[in-house]
Amino acid sequence: MAELAPIEHALEALLAEVCPLESETLALEHAAGRVLATPVMATLDVPAFDNSAMDGYALRAADAGTWLPVSQRIAAGSPARPLEPGSCARIFTGGELPEGADCVVMQEEVERDGERARIPAGVAVGNSVRRRARDVARGSVLLEAGTRLTAAGLGHLAGQGIDEVVVRRRPRVALLSTGDEVVEPGTPLAPGQLYNSNRPMLRQLLASFGAEVVHLESVPDDADKTQSCLARAAALADVVITTGGVSVGEEDHVKRALDALGELDLWRLAIRPGKPLALGRLPRGNGRTARFVGLPGNPVSSFVGAWLFLRPLMGALLGCPALETLTQVTAIATFSTTTGPRRHYMRVKLAFTEAGVEAHAFDDQDSSVLSSCVHADALAIVDPHRRVAPGDPLACLWLTA
């Protein structure tokens, strides 16, 4: 049997020659979660003018420490007149700082008597003033290409008056479920059958990685039908994903179908779970190729394979560096384990305690036990032939989409 490939080789094979997809223009209101295809330059200063951070009084700091006449009232949105020396202006949060003023004193610190106000001494220049361009300077890069649009990113764009953005189109994915024993929820279960857990799980993971699932199909355990399903899926999608049927049994037709139709880049990895994972390419017509990822059927193998391979693949297709890698945190093991020849990605729950971050492993780490993933928020990496004892530091991959 050929040697198992380390994950680093597999990721290299998976991402080799993957280029970001074309771009499309979208209304800002539909762009949440999408990835910018080009940098966005700031055309406005934010804030656009010096303004008050408080409801209070604007003045020259040099005039503080006495009673001053209140010479004007500046609400947010109304223009300010220049401020006469030796006077102050009633001002509200967001109101434009009048020319000549260099500080604001909040109203709680000011005594008011009719048209005059007593300002305490010792006010510093710049007090409670938000300077023009403090947040964004016109001409600077507002957001880099490759930025995934979060809630704050959308707000930042809107702050420039932007209502349309150029983003990468979402990778189109075909998700095929193999296995005669796998049936869809909503249909009765015959002896020997089980419900398709992988489909909704992977659909949701793919959506959270920025992909669009455009085709779903159940593939019977038959060599010819597997081949025709793969060919049909490749014509429709940038990425074809199968679950199950990649191991060595007689009913495992996926790898042979891939060999016959396209190219197998890599098969059998030194990871647990996910050993029989297969990576390759399928022709799509017009000289184009679809990427192929064959995930093992065991639900945990599919789950872990999605985080380790589908997320970086979507990141590369979207030109989004943040999706290409998972954040690594070091946590203290609260359990014991030993590994064999494969690197083990253990499902753990992280606890943020006063003593530091702890990794709590689920008792049953078998690749069929999906309950181990439901509350997991990280994958602890345990290298091959290692013994882990409570208290040992472990590198953990944080499962954030």
Ligand SMILES: Nc1nc2c(c(=O)[nH]1)N[C@H]1C(S)=C(S)[C@@H](COP(=O)(O)OP(=O)(O)OC[C@H]3O[C@@H](n4cnc5c(N)ncnc54)[C@H](O)[C@@H]3O)O[C@H]1N2
């Ligand atoms: N002789 C060997 N047998 C196996 C090996 C091996 O090296 N030599 N590897 C084992 C490992 S590791 C894995 S992982 C599995 C993966 O095999 P397949 O990808 O071919 O997966 P299947 O056999 O089709 O299914 C495995 C298991 O998962 C269930 N399944 C499949 N699809 C779904 C689904 N959509 N939802 C829920 N459950 C699903 C399926 O019924 C099986 O129970 O191979 C080992 N065997």
Ligand code: MOO
């Ligand atoms: O590789 Mo399998 O997922 O260990 O059971």
